[in-house]
Amino acid sequence: MRKSIATVSVSGTLTEKLAAIAAAGFDGVELFENDLLTCPLPPEEVRLRAADLGLSIELYQPFRDFEAMPSPDLRRAERKFRVMERLGADTLLVCSNVSPQAVDDDELAASQLRLLAERAAEHGIRIAYEALAWGRHVNEYLHAWRIVRLADHPNLGTCLDSFHILSRGSDPIGIEAIPGEKIFFLQLADAPLLAMDVLQWSRHYRCFPGQGTFDLAGLVGHALKAGYEGPLSLEVFNDHFRQADAGRTSHDGMRSLIALEQALRGADHPAEPTGFAFAELAGPVGGVLTALGFTRTGAHPDEPVELWEQGEARLLVDTTAADPSLLAVGLETPDQAAATEHAASLLSPTMEAPDGTRHSFPDAAWRDGFAPSLPAPGDITHIDHVALTQPWHHFDGATLFYRTVLGLRPQESLELPDPYGLLRSKAMSSADGRVRVVLNLAQVGAESMPLQHVALATDDLLATACRLRAEHPELLLPIPCNYYDDLDADPSLRELGVLHDRDEHGEFLHLYTVTVGRVFFEIVQRIGGYRGYGAVNAPVRLAVQHLRWANDLAARHQGASA
Numbered sequence: 001m002r003k004s005i006a007t008v009s010v011s012g013t014l015t016e017k018l019a020a021i022a023a024a025g026f027d028g029v030e031l032f033e034n035d036l037l038t039c040p041l042p043p044e045e046v047r048l049r050a051a052d053l054g055l056s057i058e059l060y061q062p063f064r065d066f067e068a069m070p071s072p073d074l075r076r077a078e079r080k081f082r083v084m085e086r087l088g089a090d091t092l093l094v095c096s097n098v099s100p101q102a103v104d105d106d107e108l109a110a111s112q113l114r115l116l117a118e119r120a121a122e123h124g125i126r127i128a129y130e131a132l133a134w135g136r137h138v139n140e141y142l143h144a145w146r147i148v149r150l151a152d153h154p155n156l157g158t159c160l161d162s163f164h165i166l167s168r169g170s171d172p173i174g175i176e177a178i179p180g181e182k183i184f185f186l187q188l189a190d191a192p193l194l195a196m197d198v199l200q201w202s203r204h205y206r207c208f209p210g211q212g213t214f215d216l217a218g219l220v221g222h223a224l225k226a227g228y229e230g231p232l233s234l235e236v237f238n239d240h241f242r243q244a245d246a247g248r249t250s251h252d253g254m255r256s257l258i259a260l261e262q263a264l265r266g267a268d269h270p271a272e273p274t275g276f277a278f279a280e281l282a283g284p285v286g287g288v289l290t291a292l293g294f295t296r297t298g299a300h301p302d303e304p305v306e307l308w309e310q311g312e313a314r315l316l317v318d319t320t321a322a323d324p325s326l327l328a329v330g331l332e333t334p335d336q337a338a339a340t341e342h343a344a345s346l347l348s349p350t351m352e353a354p355d356g357t358r359h360s361f362p363d364a365a366w367r368d369g370f371a372p373s374l375p376a377p378g379d380i381t382h383i384d385h386v387a388l389t390q391p392w393h394h395f396d397g398a399t400l401f402y403r404t405v406l407g408l409r410p411q412e413s414l415e416l417p418d419p420y421g422l423l424r425s426k427a428m429s430s431a432d433g434r435v436r437v438v439l440n441l442a443q444v445g446a447e448s449m450p451l452q453h454v455a456l457a458t459d460d461l462l463a464t465a466c467r468l469r470a471e472h473p474e475l476l477l478p479i480p481c482n483y484y485d486d487l488d489a490d491p492s493l494r495e496l497g498v499l500h501d502r503d504e505h506g507e508f509l510h511l512y513t514v515t516v517g518r519v520f521f522e523i524v525q526r527i528g529g530y531r532g533y534g535a536v537n538a539p540v541r542l543a544v545q546h547l548r549w550a551n552d553l554a555a556r557h558q559g560a561s562a
């Protein structure tokens with residue numbers, strides 16, 4: 001299907017937007033009036049610029065507050081038609097009236113829209129009438145369609161917008177009753193589920209399909225069944241997108257539409273990950289790994305990379321870097337070729353995540369080069385999850401990457417106050433829970449590098465904590481006593497500095513190590529079917545990490561001035 005995007009969805013001036021949109025491979029744009037008004041080029045030049053880039057101008061918008069008025073403003077409409085002729089745009093979006101002067105009268109609305117369509121026809125222009133979710137009298141897509149049917153003019157059709165339909169909880173099945181040729185345009189936006197005024201929700205929180213919680217594939221399926229043949233067009237109003245890099249946003253938009261088309265074909269992910277093959281760290285972390293019970297079981301013959309193992313937990317360590325960090329994650333899959341090809345189909349041949357971590361589906365022979373010896377037995381059984389901090393303006397893009405390219409499913413999303421902001425986090429996992437990734441949103445103004453961590457699983461956390469406390473107390477992140485005063489759990493947790501959580505499925509015990517470079521480790525024990533990540537305790541961790549960071553900084557200052 002043809003792919004289009006509204007110019008309002010990306011940042012920049014009109015010419016910057018067009019260049020970024022074209023580079024991402026779109027076929028056309030919805031041109032927003034504001035973008036034209038602020039552009040120094042005459043409409044003819046904009047038309048040429050778009051054509052040179054291979055973009056058609058699919059739609060011009062918005063034309064507001066026209067229908068069901070005491071007297072409709074046709075002169076204003078004529079001015080739009082003339083601009084559209086110069087642009088070479090043949091469809092004008094009219095959104096349902098929000099003016100207090102609008103009259104609740106479908107017959108009047110239909111007769112005035114009919115008049116508008118007659119005038120538009122003289123210019124070869126079509127009118128696409130859209131119900132805004134907050135329209136004064138018309139705010140349901142089937143209501144807009146009834147008015148279009150009543151007006152009965154070939155140059156008048158309806159524009160469907162997934163946000164307006166799904167945000168109101170309307171059932172999209174009704175789309176199938178609209179003749180396909182009367183659906184002049186289809187706008188797509190997803191959104192996170194928020195309990196707020198629908199206008200604010202629409203203007204600030206829309207996102208690309210797959211980044212929110214709406215069932216876009218279901219809605220588009222109904223439109224295709226109705227016989228819709230126009231473009232799939234992204235129309236996103238989003239405070240972050242307005243500031244983010246236009247090229248990256250356009251690229252994400254294209255990825256979301258490719259994934260949507262795959263979902264429509266029933267081809268989600270051909271080979272979902274089934275486990276962590278390894279996590280790859282950089283820097284001098286051998287000391288910490290040894291303390292945690294890992295054995296260095298091999299070294300790469302040609303590269304400065306070591307393999308460290310314990311149970312089924314495998315860590316690669318690139319020893320050349322000075323500062324410890326988490327570089328990459330290798331994922332097991334039942335079909336390496338299919339998984340890699342799938343990533344490429346979603347414009348991610350290198351599988352680099354928006355936060356810079358590299359992901360891969362290594363083939364089964366990846367360990368052969370390491371000539372590994374057997375690891376000593378230890379408490380750690382496997383990698384439970386990795387947690388990656390995302391730059392604030394890449395959070396939605398990261399969600400899309402992990403969901404589509406890696407085939408993970410969104411789990412809980414949380415917002416928790418911490419000492420210096422609000423921690424926003426989203427967990428994603430494979431269907432069987434063997435691969436789990438937690439995305440954390442970097443705090444604006446966070447003073448240190450965004451932290452990443454690897455969570456390692458054990459079957460007996462209290463035993464692991466006892467051992468670490470006896471052998472490497474300096475390695476454990478100390479937990480404030482006050483935390484335990486409010487905790488209804490085993491008193492030994494306090495002595496061992498272990499944190500606790502429970503959900504309806506089970507319980508969770510965990511502890512953290514201190515940070516090395518920008519990484520730390522977590523050791524976790526899931527009891528029963530606990531599904532979470534102990535996120536309620538993250539603010540405690542962040543507070544302690546911040547204090548330690550500030551103390552280190554002060555000590556270094558003192559050292560420098562001494």
Ligand SMILES: O=C(O)c1ccc(O)c(O)c1
Pocket residue numbers: 061062093095130132161187202203235
């Ligand atoms: O927020 C708005 O006003 C607005 C305008 C045009 C649209 O197509 C839309 O979905 C919303």
Ligand SMILES: [Mg+2]
Pocket residue numbers: 130161187235
């Ligand atoms: Mg719209």
